[in-house]
Amino acid sequence: MSDAPPIRWEWIGDNLDTIGGLLLDHVVLTAIAVGIGLVISFGLALLIRRYPALGGPIIGTTGVLYAIPSLALLGLLVPVTGLTVLTAEIALVSYTLLILTRNITEGLRAVPRAAVEAATGMGYTPLGRLVRVELPLAVPIIVAGIRIATVTTIGLVTVAALIGVDNLGYLIVTVGVNRGSFGLTQALTGIVLAVALAVVADVALLGLQRALTPWSRRGAA
């Protein structure tokens, strides 16, 4: 057993289709979670912008959600929504809310007051001002939040494998089942791919932010 090679490359070659499928599942689960999280957080941030007094309670609540251990949250949800993708997504979305809501709120708050006043005085409608002036200027802070949320979610998705939702986590949580044969290879494959996915997503989002904010990299002042 000790002479067994730690990595069985041939296992990877034999299971490329499965690994590819799990990687795709992982990407989809993450994208859905961050996407839905973004929509909800955006609504919450607009609510806070309109009624600043709600800021404390809303951020506080998302903070509590964020603090619940993932296994515990899944355990609470399974009796209600079962061993389903829905259960996994509810948990994943709830973990994105704190970061996204906070960053969108901060991003909008950091828009220069003079720009907002000028926009109003020049005759933008409130919606026009939000879309054309405030959101573009909030992009750097909002995308920073999306990057953290995405990287966090990619890590968290693996836990969903415990309730039978397929993703790269499957390769990791089943390590014990195949111990001694290709277990280690399988687990390492899952871990390496999950980390690589996180890095790629992070870099891609950074690229997106740069593309959206050409103005932030020019000029001295």
Add this chain to the structure above:
Amino acid sequence: MTGHARIRPYDGPMQDAAGAVVAFEHVSKRYPGTDAPAVDDLSFTVPAGEICVLVGPSGSGKTTTMKMVNRLIEPTDGRITIDGTDVMDLSAVELRRRIGYVIQMVGLFPHLTVADNVAVVPRLLRWSRARTAERVGELLELVGLPKAYGSRYPSELSGGEQQRVGVARALAADPPVMLMDEPFGAVDPIRRDRLQNEFLRLQERVRKTIIFVTHDVDEAIKMADRIAILRPGGILAQYDTPAAILAAPASEFVERFVGADRGLKRLSLARVRDLDLTEPIRVRTGEDRSAVRERLERVTEMPYGLLVDEAERPLGWLDPHDLAGEGPIRPEDATPGAPTVQPETTLRDALSALLGSSVQLGVVVDGRDRVLGLISVDAIGDRLREPVRGADGTLHEVGTVAATGAAAATS
């Protein structure tokens, strides 16, 4: 030029609509939860194409007053009309697109290029692409920025350049009325002076009705056709031309607010061309000394001759004592150093030049240095004592509030 103007017609380059009349009628503003009004029963009319400067100490409601014109703040009582139309009759958004707006912090949009910043209101008004682009080019030229600046971001511009883009942006859709909230407050004094001069030259071309807020009396005097001085509580203390306010302040508040040096401030409003020039005794080189001596002896008051060359340019003063002996007069006989001023020189600068010279006479010369006439310290003093015609056509005797009996009905 294919125009698709939906709101106002725009016929071509710089055929700008002249300004509109802006009238305040018993306008008051009370903020909820406060006893004292921020603006109290304000009534005054700004004629089309004039710069009205709202000035006063903090708490005098000058910014509130200005912001009620484009409804960033809405009046509690009274009404504001632009060419007879109540501003409350339009939607706030539509109204604001027709009023230029320049703020102290400039408020350029950092994520848009200079050209896109200037194009904001034309795009809100759905002008065609070609017309918008053409207008942007015109405006950059108008405010003295190279066309190439259009593709830069605001952060790549100096403070003064940003302010000019702010003015271009406010003028973009050719609004008849512009609101300017301490527009030059954030730049250093030297650059401020230049921006003010540039803006006054610009205004000569565009003739907008401008409501301009500042807390700086000197800026008000320089920029205004009319000044509305507000006092704490948003009460109109005086509304008149700068000259009339300086000559005859309506109350002690105004007198104190414009400052103890208001006589000197008045001097900076008037120019040498406003004075009646006196004709000097012109003497040319080569004239006979004794003949000139005789001419000068016939004059009792200021028996000086002004030696000029063949192009009528001044060479210096001739005192009868310089002309002893016989023979022709030579250039060396004159005492050089007569202060020269031009018709455009302010009386303040002219006085300063005169006080520094021995004769206390100034030689007024034209652009080619030819003598036009003389001014004296006395003439400047006389000018300061003349009554000043106010905006309503009445003549105000010059003096302190106590001396003139605070005749003003405005306070």
